[in-house]
Amino acid sequence: MKTSIILLTFNQLHYTKLCIDSIRKYTDKNTYEIIVVDNHSTDGTVQWLKAQKDIKCIFNEENLGFPKGCNQGIKIAKGNSILLLNNDVVVTPNWLANLNACLYSADDIGAVGAVTNNCSYYQSISVNYKNIEEMIAFSQKNNISSSTKWEKRLKLIGFCMLIKREVIQKIGLLDERFSPGNFEDDDYSFRIIKAGYKLMLCKDVFIHHFGHASFNKNSNEFSNILTINRNFFKEKWGFDPWKDLQIQNALIHLIDHFHFEKINVLEINCGCGATLLYIKNIYKNANLYGIEQNQEALKIACTFADVQCIDIENEKLPYKEKYFDYIIFGNVLEYLYNPLKVLKCIKKYMKNSGKILSSIPNIIHYINIRNLVKGNLIYDEQAPIRFFTLNTINNIFMDADYKIETITGRSTTPSEDDKKFIDSLNHMVEKNMTKQYKFQEYFIKARNNTDENTEFKFLLRRIENNISIEKNTKFLVEMIYNSKLNLNTLMNIIDMNIIKKDKVLNQLAYKLCEKNMYEYAKVLLSRAYEINPQNIKTQKLLKSIEGEQIC
Structure with a gap:
C-alpha cells in the first residue's frame, strides 16, 4: 500500500524544506512517494529540488496555479491513494498511518483530512506550542489512532486531503476553472459526496500549517480570487459555499x-x-x-x-x-x-x-x-x-x-x-x-411554555413516599427510554421538588440498568453520589454498573 504525496511549490523554499524533511522523518519508509510540481520558482527551489534523489519533480515554465499543478502530479502518481498536501505544513508522528487507518476503514469513505492550527471551516484546534519541537510533542499526544475521533464532514480543506485512487478514477481530476486556487477543494468534496462516498475529518491527526504562504504578500489579490472563485462555485453548484x-x-x-x-x-x-x-x-x-x-x-x-x-x-x-x-x-x-x-x-x-x-x-x-x-x-x-x-x-x-x-x-x-x-x-x-x-x-x-412537568412531579413524589414505586418508576423509565423525558429535565425537577433525592435517583437508575441503559443510569447515580456519597445503595450500583450488570 503506497501513498502518492503531491506538493506544489512556488518559491517559499524554506517552507518546502521543512515540509519534505518532516515527511522523511515522520513517515514510514517505502509507504509513500513524493511528487513536487514547481510553478516556476525563482528563489532556488528548482535547484534544491533537482538535487533530491527521492523526489519526482515536474518543473513548469509558468505558474499554473494549484488545481492544474495537482492534476499534473496526479497523472504521474503510482500510489493506491493520493495526498494533496500544501508545502507550508510540517507533518508529525503517525500522521499518514492514522489518515490511512480511517480512509480504509470502510469502502464508502472516499477522502479524509487532518486538523491543524491554522485552517478554515472548523478544521483548526486550539494549540499552546511555541516552536516546532513543542509542536511535535503536542502532536504525539494528539495522534493516537481512534475511530472515536473521526467526524463525517461535508467538505475537507485541501491543505491535507487524502483520497482513494478509485475515487479519482470515478470523479476525475480537480476542476481547473478554480485556478490559481480556492474553492477547488469545496468542489472536489461535493463531487466525492455526489459519487456516493463519505468525507471524514481525522481529529487523531494533527499537522502544523503556516497558512496561505504564497498569498500573504498580496491580500488584495487573495480576496479577489476568493470572490471570483466563490462565484464560479455558485454558478456550477447552485448554492453558496459559505452561506x-x-x-x-x-x-x-x-x-x-x-x-x-x-x-x-x-x-x-x-x-x-x-x-x-x-x-x-x-x-x-x-x-x-x-x-x-x-x-x-x-x-x-x-x-x-x-x-x-x-x-x-x-x-x-x-x-x-x-x-x-x-x-x-x-x-x-x-x-x-x-x-x-x-x-x-x-x-x-x-x-x-x-x-x-x-x-x-x-x-x-x-x-x-x-x-x-x-x-x-x-x-x-x-x-x-x-x-x-x-x-x-x-x-x-x-x-x-x-x-x-x-x-x-x-x-x-x-x-x-x-x-x-x-x-x-x-x-x-x-x-x-x-x-x-x-x-x-x-x-x-x-x-x-406548556408546563409538562406536573405529571412528572406527581410520579416522583409518589416514588419518594413509597407509593406504587414499581409502577411509577417503570412509567418514568419508559418515558426516558422513548425519549419523551431527557435527563437534564428530570434532574432539574428532582432538584427543585424532591427531598429524598438520592433515593429517587437510585430507584430510577436501577430500572434503567434493567433496560441496559447504563449510560443513563450512570448520570443519575453520579448525581446521587454528589448529593449523598455515604449512601450504600448508590455506591453498590456505581460499582456494579462498571461491569454493566446489576449486583
Missing part, C-alpha cells in the same frame, strides 16, 4: 441533552445540512430533519438527513405532532414575512419539553447604526425583511407563548472611536445600552 455550508456552533452548544440520548432535530433552512451533520457527530442517536428550498443544497443534505422542500410560511408540515426536541432557526426569522405566525404554528410539532434554538442579528449593533446614519447601509437580494433588537426578540417569543431560557450572543470589541460613538448614543437615548450596541448577533434558547 449554505455554515455550521451553527453557537446553537449546537445550546442543546442540553446528554450525548447518548435520542433526540429529534429539525432545522429550518438547513442549506446543505452542515449543522445537522455536526449534531450527528456529537449526538449519535439523533434523528435529523430539515427544510430547505434550494433544491441543489437539498440534494446534498438528503445524503444523511430527511430533508424536504417546503415553504415554511405557506405549507403544512408533514411531521408528527409533539415530535421534535429541538427546532433550529439559524438566521432565518429575519427573512420571514410573518415570523410570529411561524413560531406559533411550529409549536405543535415540538415536544412539551421541546426547545427553539435561534440566531438573530441585532439591528442596533453600533456598526449598523453608524452605517445607517451615514447613509451607507447596504441592501441586496439577500437583505433581511425583518429587523430585531433585544426587546423585539423577547416580545416575539413571549407573544408566541415561549419562555426564553437563555440569550447569549456574539459581540465585537469597539475601538476608541467606536466607544465615543456608543457613548453618544447612550447620551441621546438617556440610558446605558452599551452591551446591546456591542452584540452583532443573539443566540436564543426558548422552550415550549
